[in-house]
Amino acid sequence: MKTKRAVDILMTFLLLFLMSYQVTEQAAHEWLGMGMTVLVILHQILNRKWYAALFRGKYGAIRAARRNGLAVPKRDCLTGYDSALASYDPIARPCKECQHGSAAGLTNGSI
Numbered sequence: 001m002k003t004k005r006a007v008d009i010l011m012t013f014l015l016l017f018l019m020s021y022q023v024t025e026q027a028a029h030e031w032l033g034m035g036m037t038v039l040v041i042l043h044q045i046l047n048r049k050w051y052a053a054l055f056r057g058k059y060g061a062i063r064a065a066r067r068n069g070l071a072v073p074k075r076d077c078l079t080g081y082d083s084a085l086a087s088y089d090p091i092a093r094p095c096k097e098c099q100h101g102s103a104a105g106l107t108n109g110s111i
Contacts, residue, residue: 004046011039 014036021029057063 004043007039007043007046011036011043014039 014032017024017032018029018036024032
């Protein structure tokens, strides 16, 4: 479990460095990209049981919606991330679950 966590943390930091291409040189960017590729492959190998369990069990409406990405997680609702992606609106509205007017649900969707 510690290995999985370490791989995930390394992938997060490498992704941040890869997105800052203007700061890193091209050679460093290429090496970081190769390292990220190795970590993604290692991540897939370490989480292979998830793929095996993907089609096990009964699929009710809720599980099918979650598997197909139709269910909106609460944390995305609180950040406004889902509404920014779903609406493609420059001023994204909060999702329906957050219509109660909380400060967390009233983000403008700028990421």
